[in-house]
Amino acid sequence: MSHTASTHQEASSRMTGISASAHAEAESRRGGDLRERVLDALGQVYDPELDEPITQLRFIGSCVVSPDGDVDIMLRLPTPQCAPNFAFLMGADSRRVVRAVAGVRNVVIRFEDHYTGDEINAALNQGAGFTGAFPGETEDDDLEALRMIFTRKALIGRQGQICEELIKAGTERSRLVEMTVAQLPDTPEAKRVLELRTMLGVPAGDDAPAFVNPNGEGIASDQLDRWLRGARLVRVSLEANGSICRGLLQGRHKLATEPEN
Amino acid sequence: MYEKNGKKYFVVDSHIHLWDASPENWVKGAEAYAKGWIECFHAYQSLGPPETHWSIEKFMKYSIEDFEKDVFQDAGVDHGVFQSTYLKEWYSTGFNTAAQNNQLVEKYPDKLIVNGRWDPRDGDAGLRELEADAEKYKLQGVKLYTAEWNAGSRGYSLSDDICKPFFEKCKELGIKNIHVHKGPTIWPLDKDAFDPKDIDIAATSNPELNFIIEHVGLPRIEDFCFMATQEPNVYAGLSVVFGGLMYARPRFFAKVMGELLFWVGEDKMLFGSDYGIWEPKWQIDMFLDWDYPDDSYSDYPRINEDSRRKILGLNAAKLYGIKVPEGYDVAGAGAKDDAQLVEEPASA
Numbered sequence: 132m133s134h135t136a137s138t139h140q141e142a143s144s145r146m147t148g149i150s151a152s153a154h155a156e157a158e159s160r161r162g163g164d165l166r167e168r169v170l171d172a173l174g175q176v177y178d179p180e181l182d183e184p185i186t187q188l189r190f191i192g193s194c195v196v197s198p199d200g201d202v203d204i205m206l207r208l209p210t211p212q213c214a215p216n217f218a219f220l221m222g223a224d225s226r227r228v229v230r231a232v233a234g235v236r237n238v239v240i241r242f243e244d245h246y247t248g249d250e251i252n253a254a255l256n257q258g259a260g261f262t263g264a265f266p267g268e269t270e271d272d273d274l275e276a277l278r279m280i281f282t283r284k285a286l287i288g289r290q291g292q293i294c295e296e297l298i299k300a301g302t303e304r305s306r307l308v309e310m311t312v313a314q315l316p317d318t319p320e321a322k323r324v325l326e327l328r329t330m331l332g333v334p335a336g337d338d339a340p341a342f343v344n345p346n347g348e349g350i351a352s353d354q355l356d357r358w359l360r361g362a363r364l365v366r367v368s369l370e371a372n373g374s375i376c377r378g379l380l381q382g383r384h385k386l387a388t389e390p391e392n
Numbered sequence: 393m394y395e396k397n398g399k400k401y402f403v404v405d406s407h408i409h410l411w412d413a414s415p416e417n418w419v420k421g422a423e424a425y426a427k428g429w430i431e432c433f434h435a436y437q438s439l440g441p442p443e444t445h446w447s448i449e450k451f452m453k454y455s456i457e458d459f460e461k462d463v464f465q466d467a468g469v470d471h472g473v474f475q476s477t478y479l480k481e482w483y484s485t486g487f488n489t490a491a492q493n494n495q496l497v498e499k500y501p502d503k504l505i506v507n508g509r510w511d512p513r514d515g516d517a518g519l520r521e522l523e524a525d526a527e528k529y530k531l532q533g534v535k536l537y538t539a540e541w542n543a544g545s546r547g548y549s550l551s552d553d554i555c556k557p558f559f560e561k562c563k564e565l566g567i568k569n570i571h572v573h574k575g576p577t578i579w580p581l582d583k584d585a586f587d588p589k590d591i592d593i594a595a596t597s598n599p600e601l602n603f604i605i606e607h608v609g610l611p612r613i614e615d616f617c618f619m620a621t622q623e624p625n626v627y628a629g630l631s632v633v634f635g636g637l638m639y640a641r642p643r644f645f646a647k648v649m650g651e652l653l654f655w656v657g658e659d660k661m662l663f664g665s666d667y668g669i670w671e672p673k674w675q676i677d678m679f680l681d682w683d684y685p686d687d688s689y690s691d692y693p694r695i696n697e698d699s700r701r702k703i704l705g706l707n708a709a710k711l712y713g714i715k716v717p718e719g720y721d722v723a724g725a726g727a728k729d730d731a732q733l734v735e736e737p738a739s740a
Contacts, residue, residue, distance in 0.1 A: 212428045364614045372610060374640070
């Protein structure tokens with residue numbers, strides 16, 4: 132799959148949930164407003180457990196940017212006791228992407244009403260790792276192993292969804308195991324799949340198999356049915372979890388209902 | 393009995409609580425945790441129908457009268473199983489201990505069952521406590537939290553060697569139902585406590601015991617399903633699946649049910665309301681009317697009257713040796729049963 136600049140951007144816009152008007156602004160970058168660029172950058176931060184951008188999940192409670200480029204971001208999670216490890220990863224990722232935005236000076240990331248918010252906020256803003264937030268309570272400073280578990284799940288689940296859509300659109304099931312990356316549809320879903328492959332160190336060149344196990348191996352044709360069932364189950368699990376998170380956040384912050392998709 | 397559309401159903405609610413999370417019970421210095429925990433539970437309640445939401449004050453400590461009305465009168469629950477949760481680091485007298493729950497069991501000995509707990513890290517003292525509890529509460533089951541902290545340990549795995557004497561003790565005492573919380577986890581921070589694969593090993597090594605996985609391993613339903621499909625003595629506890637999805641996210645609920653019916657099967661799924669998080673009545677009522685919303689779910693196993701009866705009560709009745717009155721069994725007597733039930737304790 133090869134992207135032109137414009138499809139790339141369009142895909143990324145749909146994935147991150149940035150509105151069309153925000154995009155128009157982002158495209159004329161030079162004149163773009165710094166806050167919009169910060170929000171745009173936050174669209175690259177994914178909830179590692181759900182594999183959805185935190186902007187789409189409505190986790191950005193507020194984003195204040197001073198004229199001098201100081202950024203203050205308040206993240207809000209579905210409950211006061213959401214897992215501190217995932218919270219930390221999202222906070223650290225947010226800080227990283229926002230600091231990379233041209234024109235940004237200081238970045239403060241805070242969690243709103245979270246029971247370990249003080250620990251996480253302090254560690255994040257000193258640039259300390261997870262062990263810095265919870266000394267003596269964890270030996271895992273970067274939480275990469277945890278992130279990888281869910282990256283593998285996300286890859287399986289999203290590939291399953293692409294396969295289902297292809298089958299619905301008339302692709303023969305047997306074709307799925309023969310397809311290459313270059314033949315993947317030009318969709319945000321497929322783009323995300325390639326990002327996930329890269330994160331896992333799985334080759335994602337044009338000639339590589341379109342659908343793979345998280346270890347990089349292609350799918351054997353005699354295992355396709357079982358693989359598809361398994362992939363659908365992984366996706367349902369991620370979606371069910373995501374919908375509970377959405378429901379909780381909505382109830383906690385009295386947000387408008389989002390339609391089920 | 394729950395009555396709907398002229399039919400009566402035998403209901404076993406396999407997951408209920410009577411807790412005290414009121415500020416008077418918060419441990420000094422741990423108030424933030426005690427408060428955060430109950431507020432988190434309260435947020436889950438918001439996923440049920442609005443008319444069933446409680447104020448946070450009532451939610452922190454509801455009365456025995458509330459329990460009787462919500463569980464027995466309104467929902468017609470025939471039998472309930474208390475899943476005890478201690479959390480004594482946060483709540484002075486415990487959140488929902490076997491002793492607390494037992495007060496109601498003494499009042500309704502024919503309707504309520506209390507499950508105990510053990511922690512393999514307590515060693516011999518833990519075994520003695522289990523023996524005492526088994527006698528005091530006539531335990532048939534326990535509820536385990538593998539992610540619980542204990543004296544510097546950040547959780548344990550059911551495949552650890554230290555669990556073996558506890559499984560043996562359970563068999564000796566006639567405790568045959570091992571409920572395991574595999575669901576949304578808070579602590580420990582860095583362990584993969586969601587992962588249910590330790591149950592795979594424990595279930596294979598202990599075919600005499602039934603393993604009921606509460607909350608079906610959310611957020612890891614897939615790991616749970618892959619395992620449950622291979623282990624005949626592994627069951628799905630549906631609390632949170634019903635309460636958290638059936639009303640709030642009906643289309644996802646249908647998918648999750650479809651997957652569970654496919655991988656786990658209707659003989660190994662147990663209704664649990666998770667009361668006081670959610671009242672049982674609306675869950676039972678809605679489930680009796682429930683079917684897949686449209687034909688985009690045609691690939692999943694169908695559900696019928698017998699499936700509903702099994703899930704709402706008959707499956708749990710078998711696990712707990714509860715006698716089902718005549719006329720409430722499945723219509724097709726002798727119908728195929730996929731569950732390989734462990735009915736008799738190895739020795740009593």
